Amino acid sequence: MATLEINDLHVSVDAEGGPREILRGVDLTVKQGETHAIMGPNGSGKSTLAYSLAGHPKYTVTGGTVTLDGEDVLAMSVDERARAGVFLAMQYPVEVPGVSVSNFLRTSATAIRGEAPKLRTWVKEVKEAMERLHIDPSFAERNVNEGFSGGEKKRHEILQLELLKPAIAILDETDSGLDVDALRVVSEGVNRVREAGQVGTLLITHYTRILRYIKPDHVHVFAAGRIAESGGPELADKLEEEGYEEYVKGGASE
Template sequence: MSTLEIRDLHVSVETDQGEEKPILRGIDLTINTDEIHAIMGPNGSGKSTLAYSIAGHPGYIIKQGSVKLDGEELLDKPADVRARAGLFLAMQYPVEIPGVTVSNFLRTAKTAIDGKAPRLRDWLREVKGSMKELRMSDDFLERNVNENFSGGEKKRHEILQMELLKPKFAILDETDSGLDVDALRIVSEGVNRVREANHTGLLLITHYTRILRYIKPQFVHVIVKGRVAEEGGPELAVRLEDEGYDRFLDPNEALV
């Protein structure tokens, strides 16, 4: 079993005026492999900031705290080192990479993570098997990464990466965003398949409970104004669906 431990994490961003704006104000989370943790909260509460800070995005300023994977501090390491240690981030808005095919991108990523190139025949068998499960046609491999992809194609590509790279921990930032019912089901089935096969720990960021009907968390954490406001089991997500976030918010205060 591996453990991802986040302690007293404070994160700021730089505004257009060159000032630092606090976003996270002391986050504590512990995630083990084989566990599913849902992160919920209103817009602007710091959910995506948490995801990108864990993954190593340079645009976020770590003020204090630690992020450790199996006891090893990650905050002083660049994103590629964190990825090789076992972290994976499925972005809410995956970027386009013109001129780079999906085929080249996936094999390059796998080589970087494992430190050696996979055997081509075995690799193609694995890639195409995963794509079949995700209802992706073979010609997808020759398209440029995320260029002119639909929302569903972008999210399926993220889960394809996750399945092939086999991380210890995967952070899924609003993977349900922009998906219709069929795409949501297919993507969720892919996430569950990867988690069960590799014992991956999941940090699932979402506004709504609809994805939680397919990917069932054991733990739910509500982040409001950069802090964990409440924690519980799956019943907490049901309560949030019924009641919303009003009870956490002061109507006279800004959200962050």
């Protein structure tokens, strides 16, 4: 039973004139099988939370703890976190010239699973996962994210989610920039992984639109670097009606 526990997390970035605190005491527990939506206005620190959990070197943790099944996540390197089961679907996936998608996926799966997947079953596994996400087979031979459209990049992220089967999936604005069709395809991918019941999902989004496809168990409003309010799915409906105005008044970090 995988559990991600975030306690009083404080995170800073280097800025002109010294470090600037972005996360100001985040408390959150995500259990296997649960889906938590984190919603908030721009600049509230949602993406910082995502990247801090994955271990991006730009962010400095200045206080608090993060554990996965009791293991200290903050003490792990980026690749160790991934192998421990933390997966971050990025808002802006990076182009990696010279590395083909198929080589990348296989290298990654080998690292995460601890052994190279058997070639025959692997080829089938990738092919089927790509079909489900409506990714053209020719993408396997293309360089990672190179020349991909916004929607293609997001589908490629969810392809990795499906293949790597993490314990904790952090989806950082996976819905941004997607048209309705692409949003449906991507959401279906996320739901397939969720339905297996093995993953705890942290769904970070600015909009409520994706919550029509991916139903959260818990909704948290993020403002000024911490969780300002938590509730059930009904909280999303309230945000849909009223927006973030109530939360940004005098409280936003920028």
